[in-house]
Amino acid sequence: MDDSRIGFVGGGNMARALLGGLTASGVGPDRLWVSDPDEVARAQLARDLGVHATADNQAVVEACDVVVLAVKPQVLGEVARGLDLSSRPQVLVISIAAGVRTEPLSRWLGGHERLVRAMPNTPALVGSGVAGLYARPGVDEAGRETAERILRAVGTAVWVESEDLLDAVTAVSGSGPAYFFLVMEAMEAAAGELGLDAATARLLTVETAFGAAKLALEAHEPAAVLRQRVTSPGGTTAAALAVLEAGDLRGLFTRALAAARDRARELAAELEG
Ligand SMILES: NC(=O)c1ccc[n+]([C@@H]2O[C@H](COP(=O)([O-])OP(=O)(O)OC[C@H]3O[C@@H](n4cnc5c(N)ncnc54)[C@H](OP(=O)(O)O)[C@@H]3O)[C@@H](O)[C@H]2O)c1
The missing domain is CATH 1.10.3730.10 (ProC C-terminal domain-like)
Structure with missing residues (x-):
């Protein structure tokens, strides 16, 4: 994958699986960041995968070209509103939170439009996931390719052209x-x-x-x-x-x-x- 720096906000099961898949596919851990409130979780991720780990979500935004929002859907609103992307309009944001649509998410992120929503599934935890992907119109071809490569680190990925179809993806995979x-x-x-x-x-x-x-x-x-x-x-x-x-x-x-x-x-x- 190019030399993008990729960060995760939320260092739980999905972030660990994706970070593990990315390092296994050759992305250097020096290009990978994760933020999580739990000190033990941060220490484990840094020790096991060699990635940068921080308690500061905004530090991930400042350091990275791609930010994957990997917190639970219930806290995504609060987490997104706490991020300041105003000086980082080129950052590609990928949300993997189940069920949260990109329209409110874009609003919570201060109108950010370089936004992809992914619906992964649990077999991603063993590298055999399949994810549905939807991109806001503000995402160019390079952004789509980057999002696809990240999700492919834990399986395969397929694009849908309408966000409504992610509800069908949810029902199937x-x-x-x-x-x-x-x-x-x-x-x-x-x-x-x-x-x-x-x-x-x-x-x-x-x-x-x-x-x-x-x-x-x-x-x-x-x-x-x-x-x-x-x-x-x-x-x-x-x-x-x-x-x-x-x-x-x-x-x-x-x-x-x-x-x-x-x-x-x-x-x-x-x-x-
Ligand atoms: N697991 C799956 O198979 C699966 C499938 C499809 C979609 N997803 C989506 O993927 C997302 C992550 O799922 P997961 O299974 O990885 O959940 P998870 O293991 O609970 O990971 C979420 C992580 O975010 C951390 N967190 C909580 N508040 C935070 C904050 N304010 N800032 C930064 N980090 C914060 C949590 O820390 P604490 O534990 O200390 O609160 C936890 O480590 C969810 O939105 C879910 O809908 C997951």
């Missing part, structure tokens, strides 16, 4: 890991009913989920094609899928994702208060 965990939980329980011990049920389930995801990623074919290919007429897979279809699995997912999208909208309205 933000909340999505939990859907797969529920499926795994249900499969493990059902495997137990068939006589398998818990450890074996877990291993078979998790490895199958991982293998299916890997196949889907590498095949570059629609899931429907992959499913048909492993479903012989009259076979075991067809027997299981008939039960799932009869239980209206597709309808359930349609309603579940719409519920998540609607809740994301409600939460955004609450956070704007």
Whole structure:
């Protein structure tokens, strides 16, 4: 990545994952900053990753070309209002706070327009995240590339052209890991009913989920094609899928994702208060 200096306001789980991903991808720790109120957290980040750590959020703004806001959504308003970007209009701000729209955030930042909002997900903590990204019109191509490279340090990233679509991203990939965990939980329980011990049920389930995801990623074919290919007429897979279809699995997912999208909208309205 160019020679941008990248800072994080909030040094929690996500910041640590992103800082770790950035150093692993070759960004020198001397170009990385983090601010956090907790002295122990700062000392750990400085010791483990070699980054600059400070208690002063404004120091990150002064030192960096890119500032990632990585605090909880509930404190983002207060934190953003406490930053002074007036002498740093060229700074690219990336917010990873779930549910906070860029319009109020820009206002809290004194009208700052070089603003990207990212919706990452929890697998970012193990380097396998996927993030949705939205840029305000004030962000140029170079700014988009920088934001994308930062999020790619912990997985992959995809742009949406309308901020409303980040609510759909939230419903699919933000909340999505939990859907797969529920499926795994249900499969493990059902495997137990068939006589398998818990450890074996877990291993078979998790490895199958991982293998299916890997196949889907590498095949570059629609899931429907992959499913048909492993479903012989009259076979075991067809027997299981008939039960799932009869239980209206597709309808359930349609309603579940719409519920998540609607809740994301409600939460955004609450956070704007
Ligand atoms: N974790 C995920 O998988 C995930 C997924 C999608 C989006 N996100 C978003 O990413 C953001 C960070 O999540 P996280 O899981 O990393 O949360 P986290 O672990 O709680 O990290 C937030 C950090 O910000 C610090 N902080 C609190 N007040 C601050 C202030 N005034 N100035 C500077 N730092 C302050 C907190 O310190 P204290 O603990 O001492 O308060 C904490 O270390 C959230 O907005 C969340 O919505 C996270």
